[in-house]
Amino acid sequence: MAPEQMAKGGTRLKPGLAACNLHHWMLNHQEIIENNKLYFCTLGGFLIYKLTGRHACHITNAAPTGFVDLTKLAWNPDIICAVGCADFIFPDILHEHEVCGYFSSSYGNIPVFPDIGDHQASVYGALGGLEEMAVISGGTAGIVSVVSKESTPGDHENRPYFNHCYLKTVTQLPGGRNLDVLIDFIEDIGKSIYDVSRNREDIWRSVTSTILNTTNNDNISDVLQVELGFFQGQQGVKHGRIDDIRPGNFTVGSLFMAAYENMADIYITALHKLTGSTVPIKKIILTGGSIHDNLFMKETIQKRSGIETIPSIVQNQELAGLLQLASKINSEHG
Structure with missing residues (x-):
């Protein structure tokens, strides 16, 4: 083919x-x-x-x-x-x-x-039927999507959407499973070195607290460089590695800050592929477990993109999208 x-x-x-x-x-x-x-x-x-x-x-x-x-x-x-x-x-x-x-x-x-396709329903639910917004989803894998009135060639997919529009999309980006690789490492240290076992939710809470303390520490100037290409076939990243390790900067907080910054850069690069000069984006909506409630990720994407970035105000975006479509269709059919 x-x-x-x-x-x-x-x-x-x-x-x-x-x-x-x-x-x-x-x-x-x-x-x-x-x-x-x-x-x-x-x-x-x-x-x-x-x-x-x-x-x-x-x-x-x-x-x-x-x-x-x-x-x-x-x-x-x-x-x-x-x-x-x-x-x-x-x-x-x-x-x-x-x-x-x-x-x-x-x-x-x-x-x-x-x-209705689950991806389209999720975007429709997150956007509330509005356009001129981008949706960045950080689930198991990352997805960046924008609504466009035309299908355009490029390094992205053109998926059908609603009202004769298209959903320009870059898929298979790093997401939650990439961060889980780092969590697995921390969990293994606890088990193999300290003979301590903690559930993943507790580890994530500790990591989040550590990132907050790291960002509030004015002495942290040398942050690690992390590339999240841990899986084959992922888009936007080629390698899985940690660079620029120096005395004092190889900490849990610096590790995850660098990972989130790499993820944000990958998402913004994908967004630029989708928008170019033809699709004006006024706001970025965040969905997905790994970034929806992540304040550091939100602020990083907003700072580096220059676009207002907010978490989705609805949960279960797929069901919200179906409900909005059903309400619209019901009104049209009387």
Whole structure:
């Protein structure tokens, strides 16, 4: 599959795509393929089919499979044939405002709408439906996203969004799992050197307190340099290492401060890739467990980007996004 074909889908070729996994599955299940009528479903699309009998899905869940041509908002027959799925029956691609069908219940016929991608729902919930903001998510992995009215080429993904917009995104950035590598080291010191075992929540609380004490110490002038490239395939960082160790600066506080600063720089670099000179960003919204309540991270991103940075005011952004979409659709349908 040529890069220009993948670019039409707004994503890059990677092992996690449904297109890759399905191709591998087909190589080992020829007897099933030859003897059955096969339907390709997203998970949400399968539930829609069971509830309504309609074979359909939303564009935000269709695109991540690798089979979509975003320029046409339709399935890409070239990639489907390349993978070997020409005989599969693919679902109708619907927009969020379209009714897939109705579920018959004791309460009457309940309209069923398309399945919404979790990333898009989370961004929608964090932004409250507004634009001119960026969302930086520091979950297990880091993600930086901005809403754009057009799909543009570049070192990023163009994911479908709502209201005919796109979600320009850089994924697989360092996040919580990278910081966990450092926590694992501290935990191992406690067990192997001091024969002391503490749960990870207690360790994190102590680390947070240590960072606060370090930032308040005027004598701390030589902070370590940390690169968080601990895992293969991560974006925005190449190496995992600790540099510039000097007498007095190799402390827990300096270690984590340097790690957070590296993470902030990676996120800001990714944001610049997404915005360029075309997408004005007035505010950065932080989500995800590793940065949402992290005051040091918030202040570092704001200082280095020059953009107001605040934690998301809602929890469970995915559910908040679905609720806001449902409310909007309900008002439009009366």
